[in-house]
Amino acid sequence: MPHIVFIATHFVGNTNRYVKAFTELDGITFSVISSDPSSSIPPSMRPKIAAHYRIENCLDSVQLIEATRAIASSIGRVDRLVGFLEELQVPMAEVRDALGIEGLTTEIARRFRDKDRMKEVLRAANVPVAQSALATTTAELQAFVAKIGYPVIVKPRAGLGTRATYRVTNAEDLAAIPAPTSAVPLQVEEFVRAREHTCETVTVRGVPVWRSGTRYFPSPLEVLETPWIQYAVLLPREDDDPTWKNFHPTNDAALTALFGDQAGTAAGTALTHMEWFLREDGTQLVNEVGVRPPGVHIMPMMGLTHDTDMFADWARLMSFDQFTPKPRTSAAGACFFRGPGSAEHIVSVKGIEVAIELCGDTLFHMKTPKVGDRRATGYEGEGFAIVKHATTEGVKHALRTLIENVQIRYG
Numbered sequence: 505m506p507h508i509v510f511i512a513t514h515f516v517g518n519t520n521r522y523v524k525a526f527t528e529l530d531g532i533t534f535s536v537i538s539s540d541p542s543s544s545i546p547p548s549m550r551p552k553i554a555a556h557y558r559i560e561n562c563l564d565s566v567q568l569i570e571a572t573r574a575i576a577s578s579i580g581r582v583d584r585l586v587g588f589l590e591e592l593q594v595p596m597a598e599v600r601d602a603l604g605i606e607g608l609t610t611e612i613a614r615r616f617r618d619k620d621r622m623k624e625v626l627r628a629a630n631v632p633v634a635q636s637a638l639a640t641t642t643a644e645l646q647a648f649v650a651k652i653g654y655p656v657i658v659k660p661r662a663g664l665g666t667r668a669t670y671r672v673t674n675a676e677d678l679a680a681i682p683a684p685t686s687a688v689p690l691q692v693e694e695f696v697r698a699r700e701h702t703c704e705t706v707t708v709r710g711v712p713v714w715r716s717g718t719r720y721f722p723s724p725l726e727v728l729e730t731p732w733i734q735y736a737v738l739l740p741r742e743d744d745d746p747t748w749k750n751f752h753p754t755n756d757a758a759l760t761a762l763f764g765d766q767a768g769t770a771a772g773t774a775l776t777h778m779e780w781f782l783r784e785d786g787t788q789l790v791n792e793v794g795v796r797p798p799g800v801h802i803m804p805m806m807g808l809t810h811d812t813d814m815f816a817d818w819a820r821l822m823s824f825d826q827f828t829p830k831p832r833t834s835a836a837g838a839c840f841f842r843g844p845g846s847a848e849h850i851v852s853v854k855g856i857e858v859a860i861e862l863c864g865d866t867l868f869h870m871k872t873p874k875v876g877d878r879r880a881t882g883y884e885g886e887g888f889a890i891v892k893h894a895t896t897e898g899v900k901h902a903l904r905t906l907i908e909n910v911q912i913r914y915g
């Protein structure tokens with residue numbers, strides 16, 4: 505039986521869905537490393553966990569190595585090390601390299617984590633990407649702007665959640681952002697005007713076996729630039745829609761380049777989350793790729809639209825290099841509730857009952873924002889809804905209904 509070790513950080517929300525999926529998977533020995541004590545593990549999952557090891561910081565590969573060694577000496581050889589968080593991918597790869605565990609190596613993990621390295625690898629493989637540079641000084645930043653002109657986008661080299669990501673349209677904007685240094689360089693890119701899509705791909709030892717895709721309304725950057733905008737993600741019913749299908753060769757070329765000569769190994773077994781731009785003229789650009797399951801509720805949406813449990817499917821994929829592709833049978837969407845204004849707390853939430861009534865059976869799940877909740881800083885807002893319908897139009901209609909009816913006020 506393969507011995508799978510999962511890095512859980514904290515036993516909250518999403519993490520528990522992944523942990524549960526592994527505890528329900530037959531034919532594996534399952535252990536967990538976390539920062540939370542074992543008393544935080546949900547009781548129903550405890551009997552299936554062979555070993556638990558607590559460390560202070562799950563992002564520290566030295567502590568992870570110690571924990572993995574300890575688990576190996578008490579339970580037996582570790583075959584796979586898995587975790588779904590973006591920030592975990594490089595530390596986990598360092599542990600694999602240090603202990604000789606099959607899977608993503610540090611070199612490959614860095615290609616996914618470091619936006620500059622990723623773009624270099626893609627460019628070398630003729631995969632279309634935005635013009636970009638890694639600036640370690642203000643002079644380098646200015647030189648890039650002088651070359652390609654405003655606007656540009658400036659973001660962290662290893663970003664997450666569109667944090668510290670700026671659209672820079674003039675010299676004044678440029679002067680306002682923290683200057684890059686060699687310790688904290690900045691990724692600077694040509695500003696791409698385009699629709700934003702995703703492509704989720706299951707690869708088994710480098711071979712793509714299944715794809716799904718979504719569209720963001722509007723782009724995560726526009727959401728954060730405009731406080732009242734409610735963000736939505738749409739997964740259409742048509743799995744042969746040319747918009748997404750035409751991207752598959754680019755997706756294939758990008759993943760082949762990123763996995764490189766490791767593609768044929770367990771390193772090439774993954775569910776990847778690729779964000780890409782589609783411009784008016786039909787040209788595509790790859791923005792970034794996560795070598796991990798997608799966020800923004802795309803996991804449950806993929807499950808709903810393909811009559812499966814994607815968390816369970818991912819657990820099986822990462823444990824056995826196995827995946828059974830399922831056909832798409834419906835459309836799904838998610839929207840995130842946010843309100844205008846910048847005050848700290850929610851003082852009123854209106855329209856929930858009306859929205860629920862109007863959506864009817866289309867509404868699958870809703871987390872309602874609550875009066876008194878602290879205003880969220882990210883594009884995911886203070887609440888969300890997930891919808892499912894037999895048609896793409898049905899999902900669009902439901903998302904519109906939710907966004908128009910649910911009104912949050914801060915004060």
Ligand SMILES: Nc1ncnc2c1ncn2[C@@H]1O[C@H](COP(=O)(O)OP(=O)(O)OP(=O)(O)O)[C@@H](O)[C@H]1O
Binds near residue numbers: 693694725
């Ligand atoms: N070159 C670009 N041109 C236009 N918009 C961009 C560009 N790069 C990034 N953006 C915008 O900023 C958002 C965040 O950028 P990116 O996806 O690279 O970083 P991230 O913080 O890792 O993202 P995520 O929010 O997916 O975790 C993108 O979704 C897009 O809206």
Ligand SMILES: [Mg+2]
Binds near residue numbers: 666792
């Ligand atoms: Mg992104």
